[in-house]
Amino acid sequence: MELIRSLFGQCLPCLPDMSSSSVSINGNKYKILRLLGEGGFSYVYLVSKGTNSQFALKKIRCPFGGNDEAFKNALKEIRNYHRFATAKTPFIIQSIDESVIDEPDGSKTIYIILPYFEQSLQDVINANVLNNHSMPEPDVLRVFIGVCRGLQAMHKYKVYGRNVEDEEDDLLLPGSDEEEEEATTEMSELKPFAHRDLKPANVMLSAEGLPVLVDLGSCSKARVSVKNRQQALSLTDYAQEHCTLPYRAPELLDVATNAEITEKTDVWSLGCVLYACCFGFSPFEKLELDQGASLNLAISQGRYIIPSTHQYSEGIIDLIEKCLQLESSIRPTVDELLEQALEIQRQ
Template sequence: MGCTWSGLNALYEVVSSGQDVWVNDRRFKIVRQLGEGGFAFVYLVREQTSEHPNRAPKKESFVSADGLYALKKVLVQSDEQLELVKREIQISSSFNHPNLLPLVEHSIIAVKGAQEGSWNQEAYLVFPVHLDGTLLDNLTAMQTKGEFFPTITVLYIFKQICAGLKHMHTGDTPYSHNDLKPGNVLLVKRKDQPPQAIIMDFGSATPSKKQIRSRSQALALQEWAATHCSAPYRAPELWDCPSNVDIDGRTDVWSLGCTLFATMYGVSPFEYSLGDSGGSLQLAAMSGQIKWPAGPNPPYPDALHQFVTWMLQPQLALRPSVEDVCFHVDKLVAKFPTGLNGLRSLQKP
C-alpha cells in the first residue's frame, strides 16, 4: 500500500485538477497530482472553506494555515487490500509525534465497479503536505552538483528520524515501519534551523514483534517482505528468515543504518557496493561488507562510519535497538560543532 510523493519532482500531468473530493464532511479541491504507486495516487488538495451543513466544529490536531493538504486515494479491489488500508489508517492514527506524519482525516467509501452490478471501495487519507520534498529528492539534487551534507546536518537529520522511529517502537503497541528509506522521509526547510525530518508512509507498518517457529512461517515472512520492504534497505533476516527466531524492531535499525549511509553518500550501502556490475542485493546485505565512497572534503569522521557499521550487523542479536541508536546519536551531536554553515546548505533553492 506504499506510495510516495515528491515536492521537487511533481511533474505529473494534471488529470483531475479542479475536481472536488469529499472526505467525510470536508471538501477538498484537487490542485495537481503529486505521485502514484501501486493502487494509490497522491494529490495536492486545498480545503474549501464552505461548510458542510452537518459538519461539527474542527477538532483535528493539525490544521493547515493555507488550506493545502496531501490526499492519498487508494483503490481497494480485494479483502486483502481492504485490510491493509484499514491497518494503515489505524496505525497512522495512533501516532502523535513531530517526526511522524499525522493522519488528518480518512474515509473508505463504496464505488460502483467496472463490471455490471459490482462494487469496489476507495480509501481517502488526508495528510499535511510538505513541498520541500523527501530526503531522497534532496540527496538526488545534491548529487547532480557533487554536493554532500556536512557532518552536523547529517546528524541533525538522522537524530530526528531516530526520534520518530523510537516513538513507533516504544508505544503501547510497538510498531515497525518496515520500509524506512530516504524516499519515505520528508524534509521541511526552516530558516537558520536544522530541517525537520518527518517519517511518512505507514502502509507497510506492522506490530514489531513476530515469533517465527516453522519453515512455513519463515517463508511467509520472506514473501511478505519481498512485497513490502524495499530491497536496498531490507534487513538480512527478511531476506533469509530462520525457522526459529524472534523478529523485532531491529529490522528497522538495519534500515536506519542504510539510511544514514545514504544521507552521507546519496545511495544505499549495498547498492553502492554492487555498483554497475550488478549482482545480488541479498548476498551483499547478508555479507555485511561495506565499501566507503569518496566523500566530501574534509571527509566524514570515522565515528560516523563506525556508527553505520554498528547498525549494519547481519546477525539480529548483535544489532542495537533504536533506543541504543538514539543515545549514541545524541553523543555524536554533542561531539561535533553545531555551527549553522552546514544547516544553511539546505536553505538553497
C-alpha cells in the first residue's frame, strides 16, 4: 500500500467504485483486474489491454470541478509526464494516455494510464532489512547512476521557443516569478525542474532493472527566489505537503526570507536515497531509530552517522557525504555526481 501511496500522491475525495469491469479511455478499452491501492483519496487499478499488456490506471475524482487545487495539481502532473517525454529518457516515467471527464453533477474525473511496475526501490530495501542483507555495491551504483540520469533530464530541461505551458508558475508562489526574456524558436532557454520528492518509494524498477523516477506531481520549477515572508511560508507549506520529511532538504524545513531554492534540494534527497540503499533507512531515520533523535533537528543540523562496519567503498561513502552538505551551494551538481559514480563503477 505504501508503494501505491508514494507513487500516485494525493487528491481530493474520489470514489473507489468501478462498477463496470472495464473502462474506455479515448477509444481504448481497458479491463479492470483489481484495485492496487489508494493514495489519499485517489484510487489506482491494475488494468489490461489485450491479453498480455498490463498498466496502472489512476482515477482522480474532483468533486468541485476545475476550480479546486486537486484538479490543477492533476493537470500539473499530466503536464510533467508530457514535459519530460521530450527528453526521451527511460529513467523518468511517461504517461500512456489520459482523459478528463466532465460529470453531469459538475465534478470532473481524471483518468491517467501509466506503466505498471511490480517493484520499487523501497521494496528492495525493505526486503534487505527483513532478511538482514545488504545491497551489493554494483547494484547500488547501477541504481544511483540511473537516478542521476533521470534527475539530469529534469535539472537540464530546456524550453525551445515561447512555450506558455512551461512558463506557468508551478510552485504557486505569489509573485515568485519575474518578467522573463522572450525566447524565439531559434533559441533555447535552460529552465531547470526539480523532482522535490525523491525517495526510494518514488524510484520504480523496470523489468530490465532500470530505476525509473515516478510521482511527478511534486515536480516543479527548480529555482525560486524567496523575496518575502509570504513566499517563504507558502514554500514551507508546499514542502510539508509534497516533500517527504526523511528525504527533505534542510532549506525546505523552514524556508527563510531571501532564500534561493534550487535543484540542489534533489541532490540532498539523492544522498539520502544512496544512504538508504546501503544501510536500509534514510540517514536521519536511522539516527532517530538508533538514538531517538528528533528527525527535524537531525536534518536541520545535517547530523547522521555512517555505520562503523560496512562493505562499501570509500567512493560510495564520499558520494553520500558530498550530497549531504547543509549549505546547498556546496553540494555538487548531478553531472558531477554522475561522473564520480561512473569512475567508481569503472574501478
